[in-house]
Amino acid sequence: MAGLRALVPRREFQVAAAVAITLAAMFLVPALFTGFWVARFSQTAIFTILASSVGLLYGRVGLVSLGQVAPYGIGAWVTLRLAFATSLPFPILLIVAGLVAAAIGVMIGLPALRVSGLYLALVTLMLAASVEIILSQIKFPNGGGGFSGVVTQLSDIAPMRRPGFASSDVAYYRFIVVAAFIIMMAVAFVLTRKPGRAWASIRQSEVSALAAGIDVTRYKLYAFAIAAFMAGVAGGLFAGTIPKGLSLDPFTRQAAIFLIAAAVMGGIRSLWGGLAAGILATLFLAFLTQNVWGHQLWTDFSLSLFGFGLLMNLVQNTKADEKKGIAS
Amino acid sequence: MIDVDGLTVRFGGVVSLSDVSVTFPSGICGLIGPNGAGKTTFFNVLSGFVTPASGMIKADGVDLLTLPDFKRARWGVRRTFQTEQAIEGLSVFDNVATVYEHTAKGGGGAARKAAVDEALEFVGLVEVANDLVRTLPAKERRFIEMARAVVGEPRLVLLDEPGAGLPDEETAQLSAIIRGIPERTGATVILVDHDMELVQACCEWSAVLDFGRLLAWGPTAEVLADEKVLAAYLGGDEALEETHS
Numbered sequence: 001m002a003g004l005r006a007l008v009p010r011r012e013f014q015v016a017a018a019v020a021i022t023l024a025a026m027f028l029v030p031a032l033f034t035g036f037w038v039a040r041f042s043q044t045a046i047f048t049i050l051a052s053s054v055g056l057l058y059g060r061v062g063l064v065s066l067g068q069v070a071p072y073g074i075g076a077w078v079t080l081r082l083a084f085a086t087s088l089p090f091p092i093l094l095i096v097a098g099l100v101a102a103a104i105g106v107m108i109g110l111p112a113l114r115v116s117g118l119y120l121a122l123v124t125l126m127l128a129a130s131v132e133i134i135l136s137q138i139k140f141p142n143g144g145g146g147f148s149g150v151v152t153q154l155s156d157i158a159p160m161r162r163p164g165f166a167s168s169d170v171a172y173y174r175f176i177v178v179a180a181f182i183i184m185m186a187v188a189f190v191l192t193r194k195p196g197r198a199w200a201s202i203r204q205s206e207v208s209a210l211a212a213g214i215d216v217t218r219y220k221l222y223a224f225a226i227a228a229f230m231a232g233v234a235g236g237l238f239a240g241t242i243p244k245g246l247s248l249d250p251f252t253r254q255a256a257i258f259l260i261a262a263a264v265m266g267g268i269r270s271l272w273g274g275l276a277a278g279i280l281a282t283l284f285l286a287f288l289t290q291n292v293w294g295h296q297l298w299t300d301f302s303l304s305l306f307g308f309g310l311l312m313n314l315v316q317n318t319k320a321d322e323k324k325g326i327a328s
Numbered sequence: 329m330i331d332v333d334g335l336t337v338r339f340g341g342v343v344s345l346s347d348v349s350v351t352f353p354s355g356i357c358g359l360i361g362p363n364g365a366g367k368t369t370f371f372n373v374l375s376g377f378v379t380p381a382s383g384m385i386k387a388d389g390v391d392l393l394t395l396p397d398f399k400r401a402r403w404g405v406r407r408t409f410q411t412e413q414a415i416e417g418l419s420v421f422d423n424v425a426t427v428y429e430h431t432a433k434g435g436g437g438a439a440r441k442a443a444v445d446e447a448l449e450f451v452g453l454v455e456v457a458n459d460l461v462r463t464l465p466a467k468e469r470r471f472i473e474m475a476r477a478v479v480g481e482p483r484l485v486l487l488d489e490p491g492a493g494l495p496d497e498e499t500a501q502l503s504a505i506i507r508g509i510p511e512r513t514g515a516t517v518i519l520v521d522h523d524m525e526l527v528q529a530c531c532e533w534s535a536v537l538d539f540g541r542l543l544a545w546g547p548t549a550e551v552l553a554d555e556k557v558l559a560a561y562l563g564g565d566e567a568l569e570e571t572h573s
Contacts, residue, residue, distance in 0.1 A: 213401030
């Protein structure tokens with residue numbers, strides 16, 4: 001038994017590993033790879049935050065949300081709009097985007113208080129779809145005036161401004177990596193505190209959590225707020241990587257399903273799983289499409305594998321949910 | 329002291345508890361009866377998971393039914409479950425700390441550490457305090473639940489078959505722990521168990537439920553010798569007729 005425990009790396013070791021990976025990502029990657037790959041690594045860092053937000057809800061609290069693309073898209077929208085309309089510093093924009101996304105995340109979380117498992121997955125998928133429809137109607141801001149900030153003249157579309165200290169592609173990539181590091185560390189910290197323990201109780205059994213005096217409703221909404229904040233910041237970071245105008249593709253229902261599939265395949269029980277999901281969903285797929293003969297086949301095959309993994313996981317968990325409950 | 333008056337619980341057309349009135353004095357009381365008699369339903373009403381159709385529960389003068397479930401836990405209702413519910417992903421210490429930090433007193437720091445250490449010492453789990461629960465065997469997990477039940481300042485401790493699945497030797501340890509609870513915490517303890525030796529060893533008073541009705545109440549030894557109770561356990565029809573008439 002003691003041996004099993006010794007195998008789990010100590011907390012200090014994990015922090016050291018995270019610092020080392022962050023430094024390697026910041027300095028080795030731009031030195032060793034071309035601009036194309038640095039852009040892929042940027043997406044990896046962003047996807048790591050996003051997948052970890054899914055992992056926080058599903059792996060730590062037991063809430064299957066397919067709606068995380070909604071706060072992701074909203075975070076991108078708010079960051080874009082404010083970047084064109086105000087001169088606020090970029091990090092402030094990200095925080096505002098995160099807070100707006102958190103408010104929306106709590107709204108997405110409200111149905112979670114009534115349903116769970118596959119049913120929650122369906123409800124949140126529909127909410128993501130409704131946000132997708134709204135975004136497709138009002139479009140992403142690209143420098144125009146008014147609430148939606150859209151100009152129709154294509155030649156007028158300007159790229160979103162980046163932080164003054166990180167305007168080049170490589171510098172902005174480093175900015176994303178640092179932001180991802182800060183967010184992951186903050187989440188790791190929260191997980192070791194009172195909310196982390198309350199979430200662990202809720203995941204195991206809501207009834208026993210209530211019997212321990214845990215306000216299950218509040219802690220579930222708290223988890224949705226934090227996860228949506230993470231996704232909102234990821235959306236803001238993503239907006240800065242796009243040279244000319246955002247498309248809706250990363251925020252659709254398909255993207256929602258791809259996101260949870262990648263998060264599950266990467267691993268939802270540990271924050272390292274978020275990083276694994278980020279690598280799978282960006283670098284791995286890019287590698288297949290760039291370097292492997294018959295790449296379309298391989299890409300389709302790995303996407304099918306993601307879907308299969310997700311389905312097995314959901315079915316298993318729903319069964320386990322049904323077995324749980326109060327012993328009578 | 330727990331004062332239960334006219335408690336009735338219905339699930340659709342099924343009456344799980346029918347006009348149960350009983351007063352549990354402080355100390356340890358037994359609650360026994362055949363399977364399906366309504367013991368766990370009674371606990372679920374006390375914990376707030378089931379809303380009764382009618383009746384009243386006063387615990388130390390507080391009307392329990394007016395408090396929502398998690399607030400009852402904060403007030404001091406503690407509960408263990410038939411299937412143990414120690415949290416697998418947390419250490420033994422964190423399992424107990426989680427209960428403490430949601431109590432009325434709550435808080436962290438030195439007070440929390442002292443309270444948790446004291447509870448772990450009470451059940452004899454100090455050595456494994458930092459171990460993850462998923463690495464521990466059944467007995468330790470059961471005893472973690474006992475530590476969760478006594479940490480801080482519990483006022484009413486509900487133990488739902490805490491001895492289920494434990495071998496005799498470990499049941500003896502459990503019995504000693506249970507008997508120590510009132511003195512240590514001042515809480516009233518209600519023990520549900522099918523192990524009559526355990527009930528006799530721990531409980532001065534016992535109530536017997538059968539088909540949702542209070543069949544008997546009194547000193548444990550007398551209750552266990554009662555013919556009606558013996559008949560109920562054997563499934564005799566006479567006992568039914570007597571209680572219904």
